Amino acid sequence: GAVVSQHPSRVICKSGTSVKIECRSLDFQATTMFWYRQFPKKSLMLMATSNEGSKATYEQGVEKDKFLINHASLTLSTLTVTSAHPEDSSFYICSARSPGGQETQYFGPGTRLLVL
């Protein structure tokens, strides 16, 4: 149980285009999902908390207009990198919080974004 998927696993795009990454909880409903960014050889940096049916909460320093988050259902959150630039190239990982108060986050496999 507690499987989280991400799509796509890898994407290459041209500078200036927008890229959408999907995060799905496959076998449980997640009212809260989290989006992280991981730089090479670095730890995970929390970008934002995504709450179903409401606006996402962004961490300090994260541009909300650049990283659009939508949590339209209890099993799906999307992250759209708008007008992507090479510096946005990174490994993006989502997680979904388990229900029932155990406060465990289950992570997706990650999406490797390369902006040329």
Next chain:
Amino acid sequence: AQSVTQLGSHVSVSEGALVLLRCNYSSSVPPYLFWYVQYPNQGLQLLLKYTTGATLVKGINGFEAEFKKSETSFHLTKPSAHMSDAAEYFCAVRGGGNKLVFGAGTILRVKS
């Protein structure tokens, strides 16, 4: 505020030897603590967690960790390393808003 310190960015052990990855935390509230493992180009997999109750927590793949409040530690151990254990390991503490605060990670290398 919560924080996590992982001592040693790289740890190298021989196959069959004891694995010890160190984690110290800081928390203003009773902590929920987690260890995750990450294989190259993959997401994080939960190894084990401590919330309340028994301080010695057993996880998957033969790993275990002991919560020591007096030492503010949550070190990860495994009696006998296997080649497949080579990966990066992250310790995390639950922070405000149920966010996870991660340590910097420890890369475990297993020598044959």
